[in-house]
Amino acid sequence: xxxxxISPTTSFYSALQGAFDxxxxxMFEGNLPPCLITLRSASRVxxxxxxxxxxxxxxxxxxxxxxxxxxxxxRPIESVLSTLVHEMVHHWQQHFATPSPSNAHNQExxxxxxxxxxxxSDTGLPGGKRTGRSLSHYIIPDGIFLTSCRRLVGDGFxxxxxxxxxxxxxxxxxxxxxxxxxxxxxxxxxxPPVTKLPEEIxxxxxxxxxxxxxxxxxEKLTCPQCGSKAWVAPGTKIICGVCxxxxxxxxxx
Numbered sequence: 001x002x003x004x005x006i007s008p009t010t011s012f013y014s015a016l017q018g019a020f021d022x023x024x025x026x027m028f029e030g031n032l033p034p035c036l037i038t039l040r041s042a043s044r045v046x047x048x049x050x051x052x053x054x055x056x057x058x059x060x061x062x063x064x065x066x067x068x069x070x071x072x073x074x075r076p077i078e079s080v081l082s083t084l085v086h087e088m089v090h091h092w093q094q095h096f097a098t099p100s101p102s103n104a105h106n107q108e109x110x111x112x113x114x115x116x117x118x119x120x121s122d123t124g125l126p127g128g129k130r131t132g133r134s135l136s137h138y139i140i141p142d143g144i145f146l147t148s149c150r151r152l153v154g155d156g157f158x159x160x161x162x163x164x165x166x167x168x169x170x171x172x173x174x175x176x177x178x179x180x181x182x183x184x185x186x187x188x189x190x191x192p193p194v195t196k197l198p199e200e201i202x203x204x205x206x207x208x209x210x211x212x213x214x215x216x217x218x219e220k221l222t223c224p225q226c227g228s229k230a231w232v233a234p235g236t237k238i239i240c241g242v243c244x245x246x247x248x249x250x251x252x253x
Contacts, residue, residue: 015159016067036054079139125183219249221248
């Protein structure tokens with residue numbers, strides 16, 4: 001029989017499905033139903049869960065578990081896999097508990113996260129809010145997740161392909177790890193893949209950094225009395241036509 005080489009697509013998605021199956025078995029007793037893992041780089045978020053996003057020709061619905069491949073290159077594998085489990089907790093809640101339509105990260109979700117070794121935090125640091133619409137987490141050093149993750153990585157798990165177009169500067173991720181250390185959360189992590197890649201490949205950059213942010217071409221002013229707003233060129237001073245007072249810069253202190 002002729003050996004057919006495994007395609008890059010198959011190897012990439014097989015790795016992610018293998019990680020899902022590993023954590024499902026070790027942390028969810030194998031009870032999570034299948035989902036469709038997707039890669040989307042349009043958003044700046046690490047990942048998301050969307051219930052019933054896909055449908056088959058037979059009418060079967062399945063949840064989407066989306067991940068941003070750009071951060072696979074920037075972040076330690078432990079951090080990438082913690083995002084996978086973060087979304088798997090949403091998947092668990094959707095099918096076995098009580099998700100809140102107005103709050104994706106409610107108390108029930110937060111308790112499950114902490115039980116599995118991931119501490120919810122809106123800042124990604126100790127002391128952050130545990131619930132809310134937009135929420136991150138950090139890895140608990142002696143938690144179930146890190147033990148299970150190290151077992152998976154120790155068995156040779158790797159993500160075989162890496163996005164060359166970085167969604168953020170590598171220094172930003174280094175700073176995040178340092179913030180955790182400064183807050184007393186320290187554990188051994190794998191080097192981010194971006195640190196192991198060559199600087200150039202055939203005379204071209206191995207990875208592409210995000211373009212520097214351009215200086216704003218306009219700013220928003222607000223009337224302190226009536227709340228009227230106006231967009232103006234930076235440094236422009238205008239008077240509210242209703243209240244006859246100077247409108248103020250709308251940026252927070």
